[in-house]
Amino acid sequence: MQVVIQPDAEAIASLVADEIERLLSRKPDAVLGLATGSSPLAIYDELVRRHEAGRVSFAGARAFMLDEYVGLPEDHPERYRNVIEREIAGRVDFAPGAVQGPDGNAEDIPAACAAYEAAIADAGGVDLQILGIGTDGHIAFNEPGSSLASRTRIKTLTSQTRRDNARFFGGDVEAVPRHCVTQGLATIMSAHHLVLVATGPGKAEAVHHLVEGAVSAMWPATVMQHHPRATVLVDPAAASRLQLGDYYREVFEHRPAWQKL
Template identity: 65%
Template sequence: MEVIILPGNKEVGVLAADAIESLVRKKPRAVLGLATGSSPLPIYDELARRHEEHGLSFSQASGFALDEYVGLPVGHFESYREVIRREFTNRVDVAPENVHGPDGAATDVEAACKAYEEAIKAAGGVDLQILGVGTNGHIGFNEPGSSLASRTRIKTLADQTREDNARFFDSIEAVPHHVLTQGLGTIMDACHLVLVAFGAGKAEAVHDFVEGPVSASCPASILQFHPHATVIIDEAAASKLVGAATYRHAYDNKPHWQGL
């Protein structure tokens, strides 16, 4: 796991966008794993800017969302399919038919989850997965206690997660209790994981998954087992890392040719 500490969220977004641009230019048919929430927004803003100003193209790329709420009407403003369209794919030239998400409106949830796993596999797997981390250490919507080998499935949201996400809805009562989410095993199949986090509110979770034990009680800690995981955080999110000086030294002296 590589941990990179930068001054603020803009710098974090730029560096993560560098990794995505490098991938897409080398592999135009790249498969991107798309996250929602606040953390990926600086990445999407930077990629949209590069598309508009420098012609960075995603016309042959495809994307798979990490998760989706269960029970929201199709087209709901806060459904993750709509959030991804609004924040990223409608701002670049990704073909709409190449953007996929779990079917939160499915009547047969198990079949929908299996179909989503099969669709990712049929696309050749995810080349680069964007991730955020919840205050309780979740990635995707794999809440504490999730199996480290889990695949796409339905999950019940923790109270803390619903409270954290209430800012996107009129009230906490409007936040669904259930989601479909890629499992930890599914996420770990991606070739490159890029997790971004900002702010002091994420500092405890960042410390736990970077420097704590690998445990289902902190689902993001599974990244310690991934052969190519990059964690890009701001100073506030890094404030509880014991090894912060070591991570800074390693990045400052990293061979340029290695990239991310």
């Protein structure tokens, strides 16, 4: 696992955008994994700037979303398909239908989950998956206790996650759905490159467990320790609990010239 400590969200976004730009330059039909929440927003803004400058095109690319709420109306602003459209998909040149997400309003949710798994596999898998991390260590909506071998399925959100996400619903916890459809931990681990971003002191405990703790379903993101190519980018606040923070800084500063993320 590569741990990269950067001064702020903008510096992190620049490094991640560099990696995505390199990926799309050598593989224009790459498959991206898109996350919602606050953590990726600076990345999406940077990619939009580069697209507008003519540096990067998504015209041949595809993308898959990590998760979706169950039961939100199709036009609800916090439905994740609408969030992704607003924050990145509608601001660049993805082809129509190139961005797919799990169906939180399907009549047969288990069948829809199986179909979503099949769609990712048919696309050849995700080349680069963007991730955030919850304060309780969840990635996507894989809450504590999730099977490390899980695939796309319906999950019940914890009270902590609903409180954390209430800020997107005008502060009303009761407006946050109780259920979601999410890629499983094994689904996420099938991506070729995992890129997790975390900023702020509220993520410090989760980042500590992710990077330096034991692999455990109680901290679902720790499964990333078993991935052959996982990159964790954090600001100083999110890195504040890391025991080996100085070492991670030294490793990144003195990495070989050819080594990127």
